Amino acid sequence: MVDNVKTIIYAGLIAVLIRTFLFEPFFIPSGSMVPTLLVGDYVFVDKFAYGYSHFSLPFSPPLFSGRIPNWSPKRGDVVVFRLPRDTSVDYVKRVIGLPGDTIQVTQGQLYINGQEVPRTDDGDYTDTSGGGPVVMRRYTETLPGGKVHSILKATDQGFFNNTQVYTVPPGDMFMMGDSRDNSLDSRVLDDVGYVPIENA
Template identity: 70%
Template sequence: MARREQNSGGLVEFVKTIVYAGLIAVGIHTFLFEPFYIPSGSMVPTLLVGDYLVVNKFAYGYSHFSFPFAPDWFSGRIFGSMPKRGAVVVFRPPGAPNEDYIKRVIGLPGDTVQVTKGQLYINGKLVPRVDIGDYVDTSSGSPVVARDYKETLPGGVVHSILKLTNGPEDEGGIDPNNTPLYTVPPGHLFVMGDNRDNSEDSRFLDGPVGYVPVENLIGPAVIIFFSIDLKHPFWEVWQWPFEIRWGRMFHTIR
């Protein structure tokens, strides 16, 4: 009898441990950190297709966008704070509120932003950049040779961008290399992809992104914890070790 009670007690403790561990994992995922996968090349060369990253969900406070499948219980942010210019953020775009996008914060509320002949201007001042050299972008499948620049945003954030010699014109008639002058509304952000000629972002006000309400932020991307190239079919398991980008593991995002 004593042994049966002991076995029963051990089973109860095991179940309790599993339940507690599950609750802790759900709590971390919901309130602290959440993993995300990069499916497109709009943030190349900073983020590559196949990168897995962690987002800090408490950095800017919480809104109803912070929680998966959460109803619209409240507006605004709780414990909210404004991201700094240059932060790489995950958000829900106004035109596609059920999807997760990732871009870089370029303009804060009240800023003016314009792209002229492929050069970025913030508040009327040219954003300086340094030519690093050619970069072969394979994110769209076929190799595309672009130019790699180091751009320094107001405030001091230095990051890489890609530029084509002649960027594509949007179907709506907006040339992303020669835009109107944008003025960021209160409570909103202007975001752009680092792959400047392959990014659907705030330059296209009629697109899904446009000006991004601060309320729609989920959080800043902080670290890449895994990255895989996926050039070969999934069933070719012998290729897996060679497809992992070991050099990008635990790479901080700037």
């Protein structure tokens, strides 16, 4: 009986250590990253990919700022991060802008540092993540630096497709979902806004 209790305690401690310092399962709750990640997918987040911040620790005690070691996400990485306005909430988006970059969307076309981000039309895509089938256009987008990924577009109109010019502050990232018309992301400054690198 005592051996069984010890085994359970050791297994629990090992699980907590793995979840805190190595890998953490993450459930995809929305369609904002379709077609890359689908609603209901589970992904394992590499907790060491960018080093550790105080958000890496249980209960997020503010013991230090920044990251140890000081590694940063790269443009095009898909990152799970803590929402700046409510750090108890996790979001998953793609890194589009890095510190100092300018970002703008005009008639559905993404521009980074004044340069049009190239994309190729891959035809129709039927998205069922919202319950009913919605036909969208699928594109392959190539970010500066060569990172290639798929995005979905439903329209070239509206706020998300005709934005202001954003300038990413030092220490922050600009995040966007791959389902460009179905993603609450850094384009909404008073909600998600710019994301501190230490929140990743």
